[in-house]
Amino acid sequence: MKRISFLLIPLVLVASCHRTDSRNPYNLPIANTMEIYLAQVAQDPRTELVDLEEIIPGIALHIAYATEDNFTGVPIYSSPKAFLCRPVAEALVAAQDSLSKVGLGFKILDAYRPYAGTLYFYQVYPDTTFVANPRSGSIHNRGAAVDLTLICLETGNELEMPTPFDSFSDTASHAFTDLPEHVLQNRALLRGIMEAYGFHIYEPEWWHYNFTDARSYPLRDVSFEELMNH
Numbered sequence: 001m002k003r004i005s006f007l008l009i010p011l012v013l014v015a016s017c018h019r020t021d022s023r024n025p026y027n028l029p030i031a032n033t034m035e036i037y038l039a040q041v042a043q044d045p046r047t048e049l050v051d052l053e054e055i056i057p058g059i060a061l062h063i064a065y066a067t068e069d070n071f072t073g074v075p076i077y078s079s080p081k082a083f084l085c086r087p088v089a090e091a092l093v094a095a096q097d098s099l100s101k102v103g104l105g106f107k108i109l110d111a112y113r114p115y116a117g118t119l120y121f122y123q124v125y126p127d128t129t130f131v132a133n134p135r136s137g138s139i140h141n142r143g144a145a146v147d148l149t150l151i152c153l154e155t156g157n158e159l160e161m162p163t164p165f166d167s168f169s170d171t172a173s174h175a176f177t178d179l180p181e182h183v184l185q186n187r188a189l190l191r192g193i194m195e196a197y198g199f200h201i202y203e204p205e206w207w208h209y210n211f212t213d214a215r216s217y218p219l220r221d222v223s224f225e226e227l228m229n230h
């Protein structure tokens with residue numbers, strides 16, 4: 001019974017169109033309606049959230065937060081989608097294009113995350129090394145951070161990385177070097193391509209990259225469904 005009640009809470013938080021002040025107890029300026037979102041996009045087209053599957057046809061996605069297989073144990077998103085602000089998505093297009101020339105591609109693990117998800121993560125795991133503090137919000141809430149790994153395009157297999165996604169451990173850090181040589185090379189390859197296209201590492205997590213001007217994008221709390229139905 002406990003599991004069922006846990007399941008309902010995040011889905012209501014993320015998927016509901018109903019907005020209340022309880023969604024943002026920290027007085028952060030967050031775009032939480034499509035009206036606000038669309039006004040922001042009209043004023044600054046960079047802030048449009050772009051569907052990665054539309055801008056990179058065939059992009060591999062594994063959105064763990066749309067399944068039970070994530071650190072919370074429940075689905076946080078009601079559909080496995082990945083959105084990023086337009087310049088961030090376009091940088092990823094260029095990076096993927098470059099990677100494909102050597103037979104590699106990206107697998108997207110998470111991208112834009114509605115703020116309600118960040119609030120819920122912090123309730124489940126209040127350690128701000130691995131989970132954003134809801135007082136400031138996550139770069140994911142701005143559509144300017146992406147979690148990703150590398151795959152072989154021919155087989156679809158992931159290249160071996162230091163840990164699984166969302167392994168909240170020291171081994172996930174870029175500073176951790178007690179790893180097999182090929183794993184170090186794979187991590188360095190991902191870092192090299194991302195840095196070449198304007199992304200920056202987040203040292204504790206090998207899978208997380210922030211775009212260069214990440215904090216210039218607004219915090220959002222519009223659902224995937226609202227974005228898809230727009």
Ligand SMILES: [Zn+2]
Nearest residue numbers: 145146147208
């Ligand atoms: Zn991340």
